[in-house]
Amino acid sequence: MKKSLQTSRWAIALAAALAVQCAQAATPAAPLDAAQQRAAKLVSQMTIDEKISMVFGYFGTEFQGKQPPKGALPQSAGYLNGIERLGVTPQWLTDAGIGVASQPGKNTRERTSLPSGIATAATWNPRLAFEGAAMIGKEARLSGFNVMLGGSVNLAREPRNGRNFEYTGEDPLLAGIMAGEQIRGVQSNHVISTLKHYAYNDQETGRNHVNVKIKDPAGRMSDLLAFQIAIERGNPGSVMCSYNRVNGPYGCEHDHLLNKVLKGDWGFKGYVMSDWGATHSTIPAALAGLDQQSGYPFDKSPYFDGALKEAVQNGHVPESRLDDMVKRILWAMAAHGVLDNPVKVQDSQIDYTAHGRISQADAEEAIVLLKNQGNVLPLSPSLKRIAVIGGHANKGVLSGGGSAQVYPRGGMAVPNEGPESWPGPMVYLPGSPMKALAARNKARFSWHDGKDTAAAAKVAADADVVLVFATQWTSEAADVRTLSLPNKQDELIAAVAKANPRTVVVLQTGTPVTMPWVNEVAGVVEAWYPGTNGAEAIARVLTGEVDASGRLPQTFPLSENQLPRPTIDGIDLPKDTRFDVDYDIDGAAVGYKWFDLKGHKPLFAFGHGLSYTSFTYTNLKAQAVDGSIRVTFDTANSGARAGKAVPQVYVSKVGSGWEAPKRLGGWDKLALNAGERRGSTVTVDPRTLAVFDGATNRWKIAAGEYKVILASAADAPAQTVTVRLAAREFAAGAR
Ligand code: BGC
Numbered sequence: 158m159k160k161s162l163q164t165s166r167w168a169i170a171l172a173a174a175l176a177v178q179c180a181q182a183a184t185p186a187a188p189l190d191a192a193q194q195r196a197a198k199l200v201s202q203m204t205i206d207e208k209i210s211m212v213f214g215y216f217g218t219e220f221q222g223k224q225p226p227k228g229a230l231p232q233s234a235g236y237l238n239g240i241e242r243l244g245v246t247p248q249w250l251t252d253a254g255i256g257v258a259s260q261p262g263k264n265t266r267e268r269t270s271l272p273s274g275i276a277t278a279a280t281w282n283p284r285l286a287f288e289g290a291a292m293i294g295k296e297a298r299l300s301g302f303n304v305m306l307g308g309s310v311n312l313a314r315e316p317r318n319g320r321n322f323e324y325t326g327e328d329p330l331l332a333g334i335m336a337g338e339q340i341r342g343v344q345s346n347h348v349i350s351t352l353k354h355y356a357y358n359d360q361e362t363g364r365n366h367v368n369v370k371i372k373d374p375a376g377r378m379s380d381l382l383a384f385q386i387a388i389e390r391g392n393p394g395s396v397m398c399s400y401n402r403v404n405g406p407y408g409c410e411h412d413h414l415l416n417k418v419l420k421g422d423w424g425f426k427g428y429v430m431s432d433w434g435a436t437h438s439t440i441p442a443a444l445a446g447l448d449q450q451s452g453y454p455f456d457k458s459p460y461f462d463g464a465l466k467e468a469v470q471n472g473h474v475p476e477s478r479l480d481d482m483v484k485r486i487l488w489a490m491a492a493h494g495v496l497d498n499p500v501k502v503q504d505s506q507i508d509y510t511a512h513g514r515i516s517q518a519d520a521e522e523a524i525v526l527l528k529n530q531g532n533v534l535p536l537s538p539s540l541k542r543i544a545v546i547g548g549h550a551n552k553g554v555l556s557g558g559g560s561a562q563v564y565p566r567g568g569m570a571v572p573n574e575g576p577e578s579w580p581g582p583m584v585y586l587p588g589s590p591m592k593a594l595a596a597r598n599k600a601r602f603s604w605h606d607g608k609d610t611a612a613a614a615k616v617a618a619d620a621d622v623v624l625v626f627a628t629q630w631t632s633e634a635a636d637v638r639t640l641s642l643p644n645k646q647d648e649l650i651a652a653v654a655k656a657n658p659r660t661v662v663v664l665q666t667g668t669p670v671t672m673p674w675v676n677e678v679a680g681v682v683e684a685w686y687p688g689t690n691g692a693e694a695i696a697r698v699l700t701g702e703v704d705a706s707g708r709l710p711q712t713f714p715l716s717e718n719q720l721p722r723p724t725i726d727g728i729d730l731p732k733d734t735r736f737d738v739d740y741d742i743d744g745a746a747v748g749y750k751w752f753d754l755k756g757h758k759p760l761f762a763f764g765h766g767l768s769y770t771s772f773t774y775t776n777l778k779a780q781a782v783d784g785s786i787r788v789t790f791d792t793a794n795s796g797a798r799a800g801k802a803v804p805q806v807y808v809s810k811v812g813s814g815w816e817a818p819k820r821l822g823g824w825d826k827l828a829l830n831a832g833e834r835r836g837s838t839v840t841v842d843p844r845t846l847a848v849f850d851g852a853t854n855r856w857k858i859a860a861g862e863y864k865v866i867l868a869s870a871a872d873a874p875a876q877t878v879t880v881r882l883a884a885r886e887f888a889a890g891a892r
Contacts, residue, residue, distance in 0.1 A: 193426070195496075196487035199243055200480050205466055210238045211483045213461045214451040216433065217250065218260040223454050230301050230502070231264035234433070234560065235451055245487070246303065246499050250451075254307025254323055254339065255556075255688070256293045256563035257300050261579055266504070268296050269512040269689045270556060270563035270586060273667060274309055274339075276523035276685035278325035278710035279766075281803045282826050283338040285519045290342025290350075292515040297348050301502035303495045304349045306397065307561070310336035310383045313668070313711045314359040314740065314747045316640060317725055319631045322557040322667030322686055326710025327748030327763065328821050329379055330842055333386025335710075340391025347494030349394035352387055354432055356380055356414055357740065358399035362636045363727035365434070366735045368402040373413070375744035377849035377889070378816065385423055386842075389892075394427045394489025398447060400435045406445070409435045415446025422854070422889035426492075428485035431456075433560075439464040443474045448482040509566060513690045520687040520694035522801070526680075526705035526767040527713075533622060533661055533679040535701025535769060540600040540621045545591040546653060547607030547646070548626025548665060553585030554684075554691035555665040559633020565689065580632040586689055590626065590663070593696035610649050614656040623660040624699070625650050631667030636725055639717060640671045650674045663695065669713040672760060683707070701769055706801035706826075708766035708870070712748050712759045719757040749871040750817030764805050764821075764870035770796030770831065774804055774875040779865040784858070784885045786822070786841040790867050790876070794829035801828050804867060804875075806839045808846055811862040811879070819866065820845045841865075843892050846882065856891070860884040 189197065200208065217225050217233030228247050229236035235250030252258035254274050259265035271277065271289045280286070290308070297305050311320070313327040325332040325339075336352065343350040357369040357380050371380075388396070396419060399408035408414065409431040419425045433452030436442055439460040442450075450461035458464065468474040490496045526534065536543065545551070553570025556562065559580035567587045575583025595602045605616040607625070617623040627646045631637060641647060654660045654677040661680035664670065665687065675681065682705070684695050697703045717723050721743035727736045746754045749763035776791040792802045808822040809815075822841035829835060846863065847856035860883055868874045 192488050192491035193484065195491045196484040199245065199487050200483050202243060203240065203483065205469065207240050208479050208483045209462060209466050210240065211486055212449045212465065212479070213237070213459065214248070214250070214430065214449055214453065216452040216455055218262065220454055232259040232262050232266070233302070234260065234306055244496070246490070246496065248304050249302045249500065250304040250306060251297055251300065251302040252306045253561040254309045255561050257296045257302070258561055258563050261582065265564040266300060267564050267566040268300070269293065269509060269516055270565065271516050272520040272523050272688040272691065273322040273557055273686040274324050275322050275326060275667065275710060276687065277339070277519055278331060278335045279525055279685065279707040280519060280522035281331065281708050281824055282522055283334055285522055286335045286338035287342040288515055289519045290339040291345050292512050294343035294346035294348045296507055296512065297343070298346045298500055299503045299507050301500050302348065303500045304351065304395065305343050306351045306353065307343070308336040308339040308350060308387060308391065308393070309353050310387045311354055311358050312380045312383050312747050314380070314743065315636070315722070315725065316669050316711065316714065316720065317636045317638070318359055318668065319361045319636045320559070320633050321711070322631055323561050327712065328710065329382035330386065330821050330823070330845060331710055332383040334390060336383070336387040337390025340387060340393045344391070344394070344493050347498040349489050349493050349495060350391065351395040351397050351430065352384065352391070352393045353397035354399035355384055355396050355419065356399060356408060357403050358401050358408070360636055360725060360738065361634055362725050363730065363734070363736060364400045366733060367727060368405065368735065368737045369740055370404060370737055371740035372744065372851070374849040374851040375741065375816065378745035379747050381418065382844060388423060388425060394493050396425065396427065396429050397432050398429050398435060400432050407435065407437050409447050410438055410442040410445040412445040420446060424890055426485065427489045428482065436460050440468050440473050443468065443478060448485050516688045517690035517694050520691050521697055521703050523685055523687070523707045524694065524698045524705055525683040525707035525709055527683055527761050527765065528675065528678070528681040529767050530679045533659055534682070534699060536598055536622060536699055538598060540598065542603065542620045543594070543598065543600040544603050544605065544616050544620035544623045545594070546605045546613050546617065546623060546625045547649060548628045549585055550590045550626035551604050552589050553587050554590065554687050554695070555628050555630060556584045556586055556686045557631055557667050558583060561633065575630055575632070580634045583630050586691065588690065588692035590692040590695045593692040594699060597696055597700045597702070607649050610652045613649060614652040617653040617660065618656040620657060621659065623653055623657050625653055625660060625662050627662055627664050629666035629670055636728070637668070638725070638728060640669055640714065642670050647673055651677060654678045663699070669711055671714065671716060675760065704769050704800035705767060706803070708764050708803045709761055710763070712752055712763045713761040715758070715760045719752065719759065721751055745816035750820065753819060753871070754817040762870045762872035764803070764868065765873070766803070766870070768800040768802070770794055770798050770800035772802040772869070774867050774869070777865070777867045777876040777878050779878050779880040781880055781882050785843040785846065786863065786865060786880055786882070788823065788839045788841060788865055789836060791834055791836050792827055792829065793834035794831055797831050799828070799830045801826060804837060805869065806841065807866040807868055807871070808841055809864040809866060810859065811864060814848060814859065822846070843887070854889050855886045856889065858882055858885040
């Protein structure tokens with residue numbers, strides 16, 4: 158019974174794959190680009206064993222007593238042998254989106270860390286996303302790697318997801334653009350970037366077993382749209398398929414997601430690699446569009462080694478499909494300069510000082526000023542006594558855990574307080590925010606570690622201003638059960654605020670947290686995980702050396718009860734249990750869209766963030782142009798100091814038919830001196846005006862009236878105009 162089920166499963170997949178090939182044969186094939194021609198020529202010279210060596214990847218680190226191949230770099234994520242006689246380099250793979258990561262162990266490499274992905278998204282500044290990624294891509298190349306396992310664009314549909322810190326927020330347009338720029342940045346170094354985790358890997362709980370249920374059109378307008386935009390903007394060499402199942406099949410043997418959507422509708426030319434341990438078969442996976450098995454021995458079996466060779470020789474997998482896998486890998490290597498620019502370890506050439514500054518620039522624009530009552534910030538130069546409490550602010554800044562972990566130069570600033578083994582340790586990067594503040598403000602600083610609430614409150618009572626550093630460590634492989642700050646920090650903050658209302662809470666979190674004390678404190682600052690030089694960045698924002706110009710890329714809920722799933726599905730199930738998670742509850746209404754739809758008032762809205770100056774938004778005009786909307790407006794700095802504004806353009810269909818009342822259609826980020834006014838032009842992404850029609854597999858913009866809302870946050874409209882659009886439709890991969 159089991160065997161016949163298995164056989165029919167791949168027979169169906171084979172039929173589907175052949176159907177795709179026939180459909181492709183019916184439409185004239187696009188001419189091969191130069192990299193594709195080069196890839197085809199190389200494949201034509203390969204033996205079947207050589208082809209197999211290109212599609213079967215090893216973990217780069219010892220695992221359960223098994224040693225990696227000799228060529229692998231120490232503590233690395235992956236390795237594939239090269240083919241010397243044809244000039245094909247080995248593939249050296251490293252995590253990931255925040256910098257050159259290491260698996261834990263003795264030989265971790267110490268590199269520059271960017272702020273977390275969510276922090277970079279909070280800059281709303283695509284240039285910073287590019288520059289940061291170009292910097293870590295350079296460190297990857299100088300460390301001997303030619304494939305990087307980031308950008309990462311899973312939507313923050315589940316705010317308790319332990320990996321939200323790696324991603325770029327809850328909105329598909331913002332997330333896709335920022336991740337796309339990260340991909341471009343990495344690849345500007347002739348290093349392949351890998352967009353992950355495709356798709357719907359939006360929670361870590363049960364990630365290997367969970368079956369995500371979602372209707373395809375809802376996905377095309379949410380999670381998949383983020384991937385689509387990141388791919389068209391970044392052109393990644395590779396996409397990593399995810400652990401979870403989607404409407405039945407695993408992400409890495411998903412004909413619809415891989416063959417049809419990614420390679421078919423979106424015309425992705427690169428290759429699909431599996432996540433580590435996410436390959437579950439040979440024939441179904443090969444026919445469904447997986448091009449490279451990764452990280453063996455994480456998987457139960459070396460599916461793409463001897464078993465794939467046998468399947469090809471038996472005709473169960475056409476040799477043309479194996480050729481296609483290898484051509485895709487070689488296309489990426491040729492198109493992104495990996496073949497022509499061989500890597501070698503040259504880490505002594507890394508300019509850590511310059512790279513720290515690039516990371517710092519990102520962190521400074523990422524910090525979000527959430528609340529600033531009575532202008533408690535920036536810290537006045539005339540303060541006499543400042544108390545600093547908690548969060549190891551006398552030593553370092555927090556980072557997120559798991560495969561993305563970048564180990565800091567100078568070692569961990571605080572002994573591990575997290576898990577002993579992976580996804581631990583909990584790493585604080587050296588650099589004390591308190592010292593960085595003390596270097597800038599003449600007040601007397603007093604320190605308390607915050608472990609004894611009453612004693613901390615006593616220290617607070619004596620100060621002019623209190624800064625409580627609150628932390629939430631999140632990591633791969635685990636979600637947070639609630640959005641509350643851990644380790645009784647809510648109690649600490651409440652006690653400190655009671656002792657001294659001039660309290661500012663500085664958060665270092667991977668994802669939103671709830672704030673039962675928000676009305677008792679004067680200020681709240683979200684610094685995320687701020688990366689190398691994070692301490693300097695925090696100090697510069699708190700003292701006002703730079704404006705606070707981050708804006709939330711994720712809604713901060715008032716409580717878990719406002720979420721589509723008040724409890725995370727699967728969180729109480731025994732390990733390895735299979736279960737469903739129903740994403741049709743929210744469908745495409747992710748994040749602020751859900752809050753709008755339900756009329757929930759969040760704690761802090763998507764797009765929110767204060768500045769030390771003030772801005773006015775005027776002259777909003779909108780025009781239908783080329784099937785979309787061109788929006789123009791003016792932003793003026795109406796305050797007394799320089800600052801950065803993030804005017805946001807939301808669109809709304811009058812009469813609707815949409816998943817939610819409004820969608821982000823575009824934005825601008827502007828640096829303005831006091832009194833300065835500047836005009837912006839924003840062209841709305843047409844997909845944010847359309848509904849994806851599953852029946853015809855096309856985007857459809859309905860004729861009618863559309864509201865264009867200029868706003869400083871999802872809940873803070875400044876001006877609205879209406880524009881009429883004609884009906885328009887376009888292909889799934891077009892815009
Ligand atoms: C993660 C991937 C990562 C891979 C290699 C997996 O556990 O999900 O994001 O790239 O490991 O380290």
